[in-house]
Amino acid sequence: MILVEMVHDVRVIRMNAQHAPKSIQKWLGDSIGHWDGDTLVVETTNFNPLNRFRGSSENLKVIERFKRVDATTILYRATVDDPTAYSKPWTLEYPFIATAGPVYEYACHEGNYAMQDILGGARKQEADPKSK
Numbered sequence: 197m198i199l200v201e202m203v204h205d206v207r208v209i210r211m212n213a214q215h216a217p218k219s220i221q222k223w224l225g226d227s228i229g230h231w232d233g234d235t236l237v238v239e240t241t242n243f244n245p246l247n248r249f250r251g252s253s254e255n256l257k258v259i260e261r262f263k264r265v266d267a268t269t270i271l272y273r274a275t276v277d278d279p280t281a282y283s284k285p286w287t288l289e290y291p292f293i294a295t296a297g298p299v300y301e302y303a304c305h306e307g308n309y310a311m312q313d314i315l316g317g318a319r320k321q322e323a324d325p326k327s328k
Contacts, residue, residue, distance in 0.1 A: 201302045209238050216242060218254070223247050225258070236262040253280035268294040 198207040209229040216226045224247070225240035238260045243249075248256060256278040263271045270292040277285040321327045 215239075218242060221245065225256075232261075234263060238262070249276065251281050252276075252278045255280045265291075 197209065199205075200207075205224065207224050207227055209227040211229045213228050215228055216222075218241075220226065221242050221244045223244045225244075226242040227238050227240040229236055229238045231237070240258045240260070241256070243252075243254075243256055245254070249258075256276070259275045259277070261271075261273040263273075265271045271289065272292050273287060273289045275285050275287040276282070
């Protein structure tokens, strides 16, 4: 499973399984994983038509590779293949580097259009000896 904190999207990656029929289209696609040595390989198909990538079609297939290259880095490589939409498959690569220090929660702040007023009111409350 890959959990993306923003919007709480969850990708379930079924290991060593078969893809669901093409008629079952998931929002984030149908992801099947397997290990190739020390690399996690994930093949995703069956994307929901409302969430397809940049003009891709029902033939979209994405193959991702996650490989730890050192104690703080995972090399991410993805190949996008859709013969209906693109003249040939294309690949991107990006290092995921561990962040030093605290990781802060992604969160919406209710009423953030008035954040100055909210924080100003809190500072006034803190300064008032009666509120302690």
